[in-house]
Amino acid sequence: MAKGEETRQFIIEKAAPIFNTKGIAATSMSDIMEATKLSKGSMYVHFENKEVLACAAVDHNMKILGDKLLAAISKSKTAKEELFTYIDFFSNGVNPPLTGGCPLLNFGTEADDTNPVVKEKINQGIKYNQKLLENSIKKGIANGEFNPNWNAADFATVIFTMMEGGHLISRMSGNNDKMKVVTTTLKSMIEENSL
Amino acid sequence: MAKGEETRQFIIEKAAPIFNTKGIAATSMSDIMEATKLSKGSMYVHFENKEVLACAAVDHNMKILGDKLLAAISKSKTAKEELFTYIDFFSNGVNPPLTGGCPLLNFGTEADDTNPVVKEKINQGIKYNQKLLENSIKKGIANGEFNPNWNAADFATVIFTMMEGGHLISRMSGNNDKMKVVTTTLKSMIEENSL
Amino acid sequence: MAKGEETRQFIIEKAAPIFNTKGIAATSMSDIMEATKLSKGSMYVHFENKEVLACAAVDHNMKILGDKLLAAISKSKTAKEELFTYIDFFSNGVNPPLTGGCPLLNFGTEADDTNPVVKEKINQGIKYNQKLLENSIKKGIANGEFNPNWNAADFATVIFTMMEGGHLISRMSGNNDKMKVVTTTLKSMIEENSL
Amino acid sequence: MAKGEETRQFIIEKAAPIFNTKGIAATSMSDIMEATKLSKGSMYVHFENKEVLACAAVDHNMKILGDKLLAAISKSKTAKEELFTYIDFFSNGVNPPLTGGCPLLNFGTEADDTNPVVKEKINQGIKYNQKLLENSIKKGIANGEFNPNWNAADFATVIFTMMEGGHLISRMSGNNDKMKVVTTTLKSMIEENSL
DNA sequence: TATGAATGAGCCTTCATTCAT
DNA sequence: TATGAATGAAGGCTCATTCAT
Numbered sequence: 001m002a003k004g005e006e007t008r009q010f011i012i013e014k015a016a017p018i019f020n021t022k023g024i025a026a027t028s029m030s031d032i033m034e035a036t037k038l039s040k041g042s043m044y045v046h047f048e049n050k051e052v053l054a055c056a057a058v059d060h061n062m063k064i065l066g067d068k069l070l071a072a073i074s075k076s077k078t079a080k081e082e083l084f085t086y087i088d089f090f091s092n093g094v095n096p097p098l099t100g101g102c103p104l105l106n107f108g109t110e111a112d113d114t115n116p117v118v119k120e121k122i123n124q125g126i127k128y129n130q131k132l133l134e135n136s137i138k139k140g141i142a143n144g145e146f147n148p149n150w151n152a153a154d155f156a157t158v159i160f161t162m163m164e165g166g167h168l169i170s171r172m173s174g175n176n177d178k179m180k181v182v183t184t185t186l187k188s189m190i191e192e193n194s195l
Numbered sequence: 196m197a198k199g200e201e202t203r204q205f206i207i208e209k210a211a212p213i214f215n216t217k218g219i220a221a222t223s224m225s226d227i228m229e230a231t232k233l234s235k236g237s238m239y240v241h242f243e244n245k246e247v248l249a250c251a252a253v254d255h256n257m258k259i260l261g262d263k264l265l266a267a268i269s270k271s272k273t274a275k276e277e278l279f280t281y282i283d284f285f286s287n288g289v290n291p292p293l294t295g296g297c298p299l300l301n302f303g304t305e306a307d308d309t310n311p312v313v314k315e316k317i318n319q320g321i322k323y324n325q326k327l328l329e330n331s332i333k334k335g336i337a338n339g340e341f342n343p344n345w346n347a348a349d350f351a352t353v354i355f356t357m358m359e360g361g362h363l364i365s366r367m368s369g370n371n372d373k374m375k376v377v378t379t380t381l382k383s384m385i386e387e388n389s390l
Numbered sequence: 391m392a393k394g395e396e397t398r399q400f401i402i403e404k405a406a407p408i409f410n411t412k413g414i415a416a417t418s419m420s421d422i423m424e425a426t427k428l429s430k431g432s433m434y435v436h437f438e439n440k441e442v443l444a445c446a447a448v449d450h451n452m453k454i455l456g457d458k459l460l461a462a463i464s465k466s467k468t469a470k471e472e473l474f475t476y477i478d479f480f481s482n483g484v485n486p487p488l489t490g491g492c493p494l495l496n497f498g499t500e501a502d503d504t505n506p507v508v509k510e511k512i513n514q515g516i517k518y519n520q521k522l523l524e525n526s527i528k529k530g531i532a533n534g535e536f537n538p539n540w541n542a543a544d545f546a547t548v549i550f551t552m553m554e555g556g557h558l559i560s561r562m563s564g565n566n567d568k569m570k571v572v573t574t575t576l577k578s579m580i581e582e583n584s585l
Numbered sequence: 586m587a588k589g590e591e592t593r594q595f596i597i598e599k600a601a602p603i604f605n606t607k608g609i610a611a612t613s614m615s616d617i618m619e620a621t622k623l624s625k626g627s628m629y630v631h632f633e634n635k636e637v638l639a640c641a642a643v644d645h646n647m648k649i650l651g652d653k654l655l656a657a658i659s660k661s662k663t664a665k666e667e668l669f670t671y672i673d674f675f676s677n678g679v680n681p682p683l684t685g686g687c688p689l690l691n692f693g694t695e696a697d698d699t700n701p702v703v704k705e706k707i708n709q710g711i712k713y714n715q716k717l718l719e720n721s722i723k724k725g726i727a728n729g730e731f732n733p734n735w736n737a738a739d740f741a742t743v744i745f746t747m748m749e750g751g752h753l754i755s756r757m758s759g760n761n762d763k764m765k766v767v768t769t770t771l772k773s774m775i776e777e778n779s780l
Numbered sequence: 781t782a783t784g785a786a787t788g789a790g791c792c793t794t795c796a797t798t799c800a801t
Numbered sequence: 802t803a804t805g806a807a808t809g810a811a812g813g814c815t816c817a818t819t820c821a822t
Contacts, residue, residue, distance in 0.1 A: 004781065021308045025221035029817060039783045041820085046781095050817065101307060108367050109304045112296060113216045123367040130373075157376045161360025168359055169352075172303050172318040178325075181352045198801090199806065224792060234808045236794085241806085245792065394802065411698045415611035419796060429804045431799080436802095440796065491697060498757050499694045502686060503606045513757040520763075547754075547766045554753055555746025562693050562708040568715075571742045588822090589785065614813060624787045626815085631785085635813065787819075794812065801804080 008046040011036050011053070012060045019057040020100030023110050024118070027054075051117075058118055061103040062125050068097055073132075079140025083159070083190055086133060090163050091183050093170020102167050104129075130156040140194075147193040155193075159186055203241040206231050206248070207255045214252040215295030218305050219313070222249075246312075253313055256298040257320050263292055268327075274335025278354070278385055281328060285358050286378045288365020297362050299324070325351045335389075342388040350388075354381055398436040401426050401443070402450045409447040410490030413500050414508070417444075441507075448508050451493040452515045458487055463522075469530025473549070473580050476523060480553050481573045483560020492557050494519070520546040530584075537583040545583075549576055593631040596621050596638070597645045604642040605685030608695050609703070612639075636702075643703055646688040647710050653682055658717075664725025668744070668775055671718060675748050676768045678755025687752050689714070715741040725779075732778040740778075744771055 014035040019027050029050055033040055047053040072089050076082040089097060100106060104125050111118035133156035140146035166182035209230040214222050224245055228235050242248040267284050271277040284292060295301060299320050306313035328351035335341035361377035404425040409417050419440055423430055437443040462479050466472040479487060490496060494515050501508035523546035530536035556572035599620040604612050614635055618625050632638040657674050661667040674682060685691060689710050696703035718741035725731035751767035 007781080023218065023220060023305055023309075025218060026305075026309065028815075030815080040818085041783050041785090042781080044818070045783095101304075104367075105300070105363065106304050106307075108363055109296075109301050110218055110221075112301070112366055114218075114221065119367060123369075126364055126367055154376045154380065157361075157364075157373050158357065158380055161357045161364065161373075161377055162353065163356075163360070164363055165356025165359035166352075168300065168303055169321055169356065171307055172314060172321055174318075178352050178356075181349045182356055185349065185353055202806075223790080225790080235792090236809065237807050239793065240808095397802080413608065413610060413695055413699075415608060416695075416699065418794075420794080430797090431804050431806090432802080434797070435804095491694075494757075495690070495753065496694050496697075498753055499686075499691050500608055500611075502691070502756055504608075504611065509757060513759075516754055516757055544766045544770065547751075547763050548747065548770055551748075551750025551754065551763075551767055552743065552746045554750035555748070556742075558690065558693055558749055559711055559742075559746065561697055562704060562711055564708075568742050568746075571739045572746055575739065575743055592785075613811080615811080625813090626788065627786050629814065630787095783820105783822080785819105785821090787817105789816080791815065792813095795810080796808105797810105798806100798808075799804105800806090 004046065007038075007042070011038065011043065011046055012056050015053060016057040016060040016064070017099035019054055020061050020098060020103050020106055022100075023106065024054045024115070025110065029053075055117060055121070058103065058107050058121055061098060061100075061107075062121070065098045065103060066128070069132075073136075079136050079143065079145045080190060080194055082136040082139075083133065084187060086136070087159065087163065087183050087186055090167065091179055092176055093167045093179055094174060094176055096167070096171075101171055102164065105164055105167060126160070130160050132156075133159050145194060147195060150193045155189070158189070162186060199241065202233075202237075206233065206238065206241055207251050210248060211252040211255040211259070212294035214249055215256050215293060215298050215301055217295075218301065219249045219310070220305065224248075250312060250316070253298065253302050253316050256293060256295075256302075257316070260293045260298060261320075261323070264327075268331075274331050274338065274340045275385060275389055277331040277334075278328065279382060281331070282354070282358065282378050282381055285362065286374055287371055288362045288374050289369060289371055291362070291366075296366055297359065300359055300362060321355070325355050327351075328354050340389060342390060345388045350384070353384070357381060394436065397428075397432070401428065401433065401436055402446050405443060406447040406450040406454070407489040409444055410451050410488060410493050410496055412490075413496065414444045414505070415500065419443075445507060445511070448493065448497050448511050451488060451490075451497075452511070455488045455493060456518070459522075463526075469526050469533065469535045470580060470584055472526040472529075473523065474577060476526070477549065477553065477573050477576055480557065481569055482566055483557045483569055484564060484566055486557070486561075491561055492554065495554055495557060516550070520550050522546075523549050535584060537585060540583045545579070548579070552576060589631065592623075592627070596623065596628065596631060597641050600638060601642040601645040601649070602684040604639055605646050605683060605688050605691055607685075608691065609639045609700070610695065614638075640702060640706070643688065643692050643706050646683060646685075646692075647706070650683045650688060651713070654717075658721075664721050664728065664730045665775060665779055667721040667724075668718065669772060671721070672744065672748065672768050672771055675752065676764055677761055678752045678764055679759060679761055681752070681756075686756055687749065690749055690752060711745070715745050717741075718744050730779060732780060735778045740774070743774070747771060 011032065015032045018031055018035060029040065029043055032043065043053070047056065069089055073082050073085050076085050093101065096102065104122050107118050108122040111122060134152045137146060137150060137152035137155055141148050141150060141152065162182045166179040169178040170176050206227065210227045213226055213230060224235060224238055227238060238248065242251065264284055268277050268280050271280050288296065291297065299317050302313050303317040306317060329347045332341060332345065332347035332350055336343050336345060336347065357377045361374040364373040365371050401422065405422045408421055408425060419430065419433055422433060433443070437446065459476070459479055463472050463475050466475050483491065486492065494512050497508050498512040501512060524542045527536060527540060527542035527545055531538050531540060531542065552572045556569040559568040560566050596617065600617045603616055603620060614625060614628055617628060628638065632641065654674055658667050658670050661670050678686065681687065689707050692703050693707040696707060719737045722731060722735060722737035722740055726733050726735060726737065747767045751764040754763040755761050
């Protein structure tokens with residue numbers, strides 16, 4: 001990796017958690033300057049403007065989270081284990097796997113009516129998550145773990161939506177009580193469809 | 196209503212959808228100035244600072260939404276109808292009942308790590324929604340509509356989280372396809388527990 | 391006294407110490423509003439603008455101080471006592487007879503290059519003080535208390551300048567040590583010219 | 586000198602006389618912008634805020650004045666000459682050696698109850714002036730110029746306080762008449778203690 | 781590539797003042 | 802006389818961005 005690319009990557013890594021925590025609008029280039037200990041000019045050598053940096057930070061946050069998630073899931077031996085791992089992975093909203101919480105929720109709600117580029121990135125992230133879950137379910141159906149009449153795509157949506165909603169509650173309430181309800185409910189639904 | 200209170204209310208009404216759409220950080224006092232056609236100084240006659248106005252706007256958004264919701268629900272004759280009405284009320288994320296989408300999601304994710312006052316307001320709003328649903332379920336159990344073994348509080352959480360998650364997807368994708376999955380799933384769950 | 395004049399006087403009394411403490415530029419109409427618990431509009435009923443109020447406050451400060459000074463001096467039986475009383479009256483710069491310290495010094499240095507009206511008021515106040523001292527000295531010469539060759543006007547200036555300089559030191563240092571030097575020096579000079 | 590430091594110094598030089606003339610509160614950042622022909626943002630590259638710039642301006646005013654004073658005094662051959670030079674240096678309040686007049690008087694009275702940092706700077710400046718005079722007197726005593734029973738510290742205070750008081754009168758009256766009384770009185774006091 | 785000085789638009793807020801009631 | 806809502810200019814300051822070095 002060339003020196004330039006290295007610095008660029010360094011900036012992204014420092015910027016990503018700040019953007020995910022404070023939001024794009026509330027994060028200033030000075031915030032990132034301070035976090036990286038780099039000069040103001042240096043930021044603009046590597047990123048055309050704040051928008052470009054913010055996009056890179058969004059991508060980075062999603063990638064980091066995705067990698068961690070895949071690493072966790074990859075250890076699973078069965079499809080059910082995969083689903084349970086997914087659920088457990090996101091089960092602690094108070095101390096989430098990514099600083100600042102779920103980037104899909106954070107950037108999604110901010111980008112919503114103001115930033116079509118980021119909005120589309122989040123849209124893809126959401127689709128990716130559902131596809132991941134859907135594939136696990138389909139795999140489980142294929143290998144005889146799950147009820148063959150189960151609608152994989154629909155239940156993927158059920159898992160994803162409940163986990164996001166649970167995440168919101170966790171972060172607002174400061175505890176995981178309701179998230180526990182969510183995970184328990186989801187797991188028993190999975191059990192019901194296990195053979 | 197005194198003149199001052201009238202203007203104050205007028206400002207809140209104009210400001211609320213802007214805050215809910217752009218977010219607190221990205222909304223400037225000038226934005227509200229423009230929307231109200233009032234002078235900049237006038238805003239500060241009625242609100243100590245932007246923070247106070249933002250809080251009032253958050254309250255207003257939640258109140259407006261709550262009132263609309265209650266008005267819809269109050270027409271229901273049975274507990275099941277109440278739950279279905281709640282679900283239907285929030286079933287269109289693309290054209291939501293409140294300009295800018297769900298304020299719990301919008302302000303919640305923004306306030307998260309930056310604004311404890313707003314965060315607590317959202318926390319209360321979330322609790323209120325779940326309680327509303329829980330009460331409908333309990334009422335249905337009491338009057339023999341629903342399975343008496345149903346856990347009211349837990350299913351209230353299931354409804355709330357899935358609806359919020361579905362809302363997120365709707366707004367990011369620009370369509371209500373996955374929201375349809377959510378509402379259909381929830382309604383069939385309710386049917387399963389109806390006697 | 392008519393109601394209007396009463397309120398006007400009330401405002402002046404509340405405003406005077408604020409102006410003398412913070413200075414004219416740093417005192418806002420809101421400061422006086424708060425101190426008087428009167429409405430903003432009310433201030434402008436009694437005073438055309440801030441400048442007029444500030445002038446009234448300057449006058450008031452000088453008058454209050456002058457009255458206190460005269461009251462103290464009037465108790466003196468001899469000319470020497472009068473001079474000593476003057477010196478003692480101003481001998482405590484840390485806890486001065488007027489809140490905020492000497493108005494001649496305060497308003498004088500502020501008005502200097504910016505406010506000719508106030509500047510002239512202070513100029514008259516300074517002249518008045520020197521005349522007061524000069525008259526006491528002349529009286530003492532006339533009644534045989536003081537050396538008839540003493541230059542009354544010049545020593546009045548000596549007293550006034552040293553007291554003002556001493557006042558400045560007191561207020562900056564937070565103690566009256568150097569002021570003590572000033573008063574002791576002045577008193578022994580007076581003794582030297584006493585018969 | 587680096588470019589940044591150069592600009593910083595340039596701003597201070599332009600700002601110092603403005604602050605000394607109008608006072609800190611009455612001087613706006615825009616005033617300095619105009620005087621320097623620099624952009625508003627540029628001021629904040631070199632000074633954290635107005636307070637920091639004001640402090641730098643206070644320091645600068647005191648330093649410039651001190652340097653001029655020392656340059657004048659350094660030409661003196663005898664202790665008496667030093668004292669006379671000090672007196673002459675400050676003898677023209679109408680056209681003072683520093684634009685805006687004596688910074689100890691100007692900033693001192695303004696800082697008094699509102700700005701502890703500036704207040705302490707002035708306090709040190711006052712002490713410095715008295716020490717300077719005291720040292721000249723002590724030198725004169727040591728080399729046999731002055732009466733060995735003379736109290737150096739006390740007479741330093743007499744000179745300083747009378748000169749400051751005289752300065753105030755000069756600036757308010759617009760003439761140096763009373764200052765002339767002050768300087769003549771001080772010089773004859775010095776003569777009286779000369780051997 | 782990296783720096784940090786420079787910019788000017790825009791931020792939130794306070795100001796003195798006016799005016800309908 | 803008294804109120805307080807309304808105003809718009811100006812306040813201090815931060816912002817994203819540019820550019821010479």
